[in-house]
Amino acid sequence: MSRIKQCFENLEKSGKKALIPYITAGDPTPNHTVTIMNELVAAGADVIEIGMPFSDPMADGPVIQLACERSLAAGTSVRKVLDIIREFRQTDNETPVVLMGYLNPIEFFGYQAFSDAAKEAGVDGILLVDLAPEEATDVVEYFKANEIDLIYLLAPTTTPERAKKICDLASGYVYYVSVKGVTGSAELDVDSVKQHVDSLRTITDLPIGVGFGIRDAKTAAAVSRCADGVIVGSVLVNAIAENQEREKEYIANALGAILKPMRTEMDA
Numbered sequence: 204m205s206r207i208k209q210c211f212e213n214l215e216k217s218g219k220k221a222l223i224p225y226i227t228a229g230d231p232t233p234n235h236t237v238t239i240m241n242e243l244v245a246a247g248a249d250v251i252e253i254g255m256p257f258s259d260p261m262a263d264g265p266v267i268q269l270a271c272e273r274s275l276a277a278g279t280s281v282r283k284v285l286d287i288i289r290e291f292r293q294t295d296n297e298t299p300v301v302l303m304g305y306l307n308p309i310e311f312f313g314y315q316a317f318s319d320a321a322k323e324a325g326v327d328g329i330l331l332v333d334l335a336p337e338e339a340t341d342v343v344e345y346f347k348a349n350e351i352d353l354i355y356l357l358a359p360t361t362t363p364e365r366a367k368k369i370c371d372l373a374s375g376y377v378y379y380v381s382v383k384g385v386t387g388s389a390e391l392d393v394d395s396v397k398q399h400v401d402s403l404r405t406i407t408d409l410p411i412g413v414g415f416g417i418r419d420a421k422t423a424a425a426v427s428r429c430a431d432g433v434i435v436g437s438v439l440v441n442a443i444a445e446n447q448e449r450e451k452e453y454i455a456n457a458l459g460a461i462l463k464p465m466r467t468e469m470d471a
Contacts, residue, residue: 229279246464255304
């Protein structure tokens with residue numbers, strides 16, 4: 204059983220929901236990332252999404268765009284991201300890690316070569332923002348062969364028919380984008396999120412994670428009452444930006460201080 208599937212099954216048995224933080228690998232430098240990841244787990248993370256920095260992150264708002272710029276300026280490459288995951292696995296072999304990024308660097312790396320390297324490094328899932336399901340048939344097979352879950356985004360504007368096709372291709376969990384726009388771009392309407400999540404449950408048995416617009420413990424708790432996972436990104440990445448000149452332990456603790464109240468409220 205994959206780490207992701209095991210994680211969600213364990214959470215369901217205990218009556219809890221997944222807390223899924225996102226950070227960009229190599230932000231502000233590659234030396235920071237494993238320390239931050241370990242602190243996120245200590246603060247209550249169940250799954251960690253790791254962004255692979257890209258020069259044109261079109262689905263992301265300014266906060267994560269700047270994180271990509273900092274990471275690339277610090278020399279982070281796709282291979283370096285995998286090295287980071289490999290180092291994390293030396294002390295944590297349980298927490299699922301999902302890579303999130305864009306297609307171009309993976310195409311350049313080579314699908315087979317990347318899939319093999321990701322498996323060896325300890326990656327559990329991948330979400331390629333600009334990989335349309337209609338174009339993913341061949342790509343899916345490389346990841347399936349290495350038992351890496353391919354996770355897809357669903358938007359408020361996704362039709363039920365298209366959502367069904369996407370969910371049939373997906374594994375691990377599906378990522379429901381709670382707002383129209385890029386990351387960090389709008390306030391969250393929890394009632395609308397619940398309606399969409401309830402609708403998705405009629406077409407898939409996969410866990411549903413909700414992301415975009417979750418900035419505090421109150422919102423995280425509200426979303427956790429209707430979703431299987433709460434995905435938190437921009438507020439954490441912004442905290443890295445604000446403290447980028449600090450030591451890595453200081454930055455890690457700052458992110459832990461954001462995540463812990465979310466975990467507490469979600470479990471209440």
